Amino acid sequence: xxxxxxxFLPPALNLRGxxxxxxxxxxxxxxxxxxxxxxxxxxxxxxxxKRSRGTVLHQLYVTxxxxxxVISVVAMFTGMIxxxxxxxxxxxxxxxxxxxxxxxISMLREMGPFMTALILAASVGSAMAAELGTMTVSEEIAALxxxxxxxxxxxxxPRLAAMMVMTPILTFYACMLGVVGGAVVGLTQxxxxxxxxxxNATRWAANKDLYTGLFKAFVFGIMVTTISxxxxxxxxxxxxxVGRATRRSVIISYLAILVVGYIITRLFxx
Amino acid sequence: xxxxxxxTKYFGEHKVLDAVSFAVERGETFVxxxxxxxxxxxxxKHIIRLLTPDLGKVYVGDALISAARGADLARLRDRFGxxxxxxALLQWLNVFDNVALPLREKTTLSDAEIEKRVAxxxxxxNLEGVYxxxxxxxxxxxxKRVGLARALVMNPEIILYDEPTSGLDPVTSRAIDQLIDRMxxxxxxxxxxxxxxxxxxxAIGTRIAMIYDGRILEIxxxxxxxxxxxxxxKQFLEAQYIxxxxxxxxxxxxxx
Numbered sequence: 001x002x003x004x005x006x007x008f009l010p011p012a013l014n015l016r017g018x019x020x021x022x023x024x025x026x027x028x029x030x031x032x033x034x035x036x037x038x039x040x041x042x043x044x045x046x047x048x049x050k051r052s053r054g055t056v057l058h059q060l061y062v063t064x065x066x067x068x069x070v071i072s073v074v075a076m077f078t079g080m081i082x083x084x085x086x087x088x089x090x091x092x093x094x095x096x097x098x099x100x101x102x103x104x105i106s107m108l109r110e111m112g113p114f115m116t117a118l119i120l121a122a123s124v125g126s127a128m129a130a131e132l133g134t135m136t137v138s139e140e141i142a143a144l145x146x147x148x149x150x151x152x153x154x155x156x157x158p159r160l161a162a163m164m165v166m167t168p169i170l171t172f173y174a175c176m177l178g179v180v181g182g183a184v185v186g187l188t189q190x191x192x193x194x195x196x197x198x199x200n201a202t203r204w205a206a207n208k209d210l211y212t213g214l215f216k217a218f219v220f221g222i223m224v225t226t227i228s229x230x231x232x233x234x235x236x237x238x239x240x241x242v243g244r245a246t247r248r249s250v251i252i253s254y255l256a257i258l259v260v261g262y263i264i265t266r267l268f269x270x
Numbered sequence: 271x272x273x274x275x276x277x278t279k280y281f282g283e284h285k286v287l288d289a290v291s292f293a294v295e296r297g298e299t300f301v302x303x304x305x306x307x308x309x310x311x312x313x314x315k316h317i318i319r320l321l322t323p324d325l326g327k328v329y330v331g332d333a334l335i336s337a338a339r340g341a342d343l344a345r346l347r348d349r350f351g352x353x354x355x356x357x358a359l360l361q362w363l364n365v366f367d368n369v370a371l372p373l374r375e376k377t378t379l380s381d382a383e384i385e386k387r388v389a390x391x392x393x394x395x396n397l398e399g400v401y402x403x404x405x406x407x408x409x410x411x412x413x414k415r416v417g418l419a420r421a422l423v424m425n426p427e428i429i430l431y432d433e434p435t436s437g438l439d440p441v442t443s444r445a446i447d448q449l450i451d452r453m454x455x456x457x458x459x460x461x462x463x464x465x466x467x468x469x470x471x472x473a474i475g476t477r478i479a480m481i482y483d484g485r486i487l488e489i490x491x492x493x494x495x496x497x498x499x500x501x502x503x504k505q506f507l508e509a510q511y512i513x514x515x516x517x518x519x520x521x522x523x524x525x526x
Contacts, residue, residue: 003320008282051374135360143358146318147424148344149375 002036002151002233003142033230036152037222040160040229043153047161052153059162063124067170071119075174078111079103079181087190096190100200103182104175108209109269112175113167114261117220120167121253125228128159129249132232133242141233151233160225167221168214175213212268216261223260224253271296271428271460277316277326277336279309279484286312288484289326299454299461301475303468305506309484310464311355314432317462318350319343330428348376351421351459355433357413359405359420365392366401369419376424391419394456395449411442418449422457429453431463435470447473468510472496480506 012018046052087099132155135141144151179201186192231249235241272294279287287309294300302310315321316328319335328336335346359368369388373379379387392398395415405413414434421429431450435443447470453459454474465471471478472492479489480503488500496507 005321006281008284010282138356139354139358140360142320143352143354146320146347146350146352147372147375148347149372154375 037226039152040156043157055158059158063162064166075177076181079178080185083182083185100197101204104201104205107175107178108213112171113213113216116171116174117257121224125224126246128228129231130246133235133245136235156229163221163225168217171217227252273329275327277323298476301463301471301478304481308481314464349427351426351429353417353421353431357417391423395419428460435467
């Protein structure tokens with residue numbers, strides 16, 4: 001059952017008790033979130049069913065198209081800043097032509113997936129937590145449960161599918177736009193011609209950089225959805241609770257993106 | 271039809287239900303009344319297994335719903351329709367889609383059959399021509415009626431009503447009472463109604479149970495309920511200007 005019984009814990013007796021409780025509750029919450037993820041992954045078999053198709057398409061639109069504007073601006077300026085900062089330093093050694101590789105590799109390996117996931121966590125993830133949180137406190141989730149309509153299949157699965165598809169696509173788009181931003185700065189401020197920039201960028205970047213970045217994005221998409229939907233379902237105490245769930249979903253998503261991003265980098269580039 | 275046996279529930283240290291026992295017969299409208307926070311909604315949530323008792327058992331027919339899980343629980347819940355206090359309509363779906371939701375998600379009916387069934391249920395609750403309206407555009411009474419149509423759409427045997435008249439004006443409240451009564455007569459459903467509106471309880475209930483501080487104080491027929499000698503029941507009746515002779519005239523009461 002997604003609907004949880006209200007929880008009333010007696011105050012902890014001392015600091016050790018408080019710490020122990022924090023650890024245990026966080027482990028339990030992580031377990032519950034993973035169970036939601038497991039159920040959502042199993043529900044993916046209904047993705048093309050008539051009843052889910054419309055919702056999945058709507059979520060693809062919300063996740064992909066609606067985030068396009070902000071991702072475009074951030075990606076472009078990230079590429080420009082990267083090119084300017086590294087280009088000015090490289091110029092001291094007469095190596096400014098290498099900004100192509102620097103921007104391309106940074107965007108593909110790290111900045112693209114990282115930045116896209118942070119934007120999606122702040123926009124789409126927080127919206128998921130707020131939406132599901134409001135549904136929880138207004139008993140809409142309970143209504144779905146008593147109608148025997150599984151809330152995870154009905155609400156989480158379309159969001160998960162959309163994020164699994166859209167995060168890598170948006171990441172690739174962000175990387176390419178960042179590279180374009182870098183090229184503009186190279187051309188206008190560092191005197192690096194477009195062909196030289198592109199030649200340098202494509203010569204040094206490897207396929208591994210691309211698929212590592214896209215894999216990261218895929219994992220980040222799953223994490224943001226799981227964390228945000230869990231926080232939404234765990235909401236209690238009305239409007240205050242919805243605010244708390246939204247804030248927590250963003251903070252936990254950010255932390256998870258940083259930690260898991262580091263772990264994936266270690267796995268692929270050790 | 272529904273049987274609660276010594277159901278006890280704690281929220282932390284606080285005992286919210288204390289050995290609550292009653293049985294609801296097939297076809298009756300069983301009304302649970304009581305002060306705010308007495309445990310009415312908690313009792314209702316135990317019947318549909320949104321809450322699990324710490325002690326005691328809840329039966330639906332012969333099945334123990336308080337211990338049911340997975341597919342068994344889903345099968346038992348399919349026997350119920352529930353009207354939630356705020357109607358719990360999905361805000362992004364219009365009236366038609368809200369009512370059609372259980373049919374689309376749980377049956378293989380064609381679009382034409384779904385349309386026919388939804389139209390029939392909306393007409394039963396006196397709502398026609400608002401198919402495209404969104405929940406936010408509806409009045410409180412209309413939202414409750416859409417919620418009731420959704421509760422009815424799978425033709426359940428039992429309907430649970432959580433505060434069906436709360437937040438509504440007296441005229442709309444009586445219209446909702448009439449609807450609940452009509453559902454019983456026309457569809458022969460078993461109803462459990464939680465309310466603090468005594469007018470409503472006396473009008474629609476075949477039996478009324480008064481719950482106070484998590485315990486059942488009295489279960490009786492409406493006629494006997496207003497003649498109760500229990501001090502707390504009398505206090506509850508008098509708070510709504512209801513005496514053994516009927517409803518007080520407030521003005522007379524004030525001058526006496």
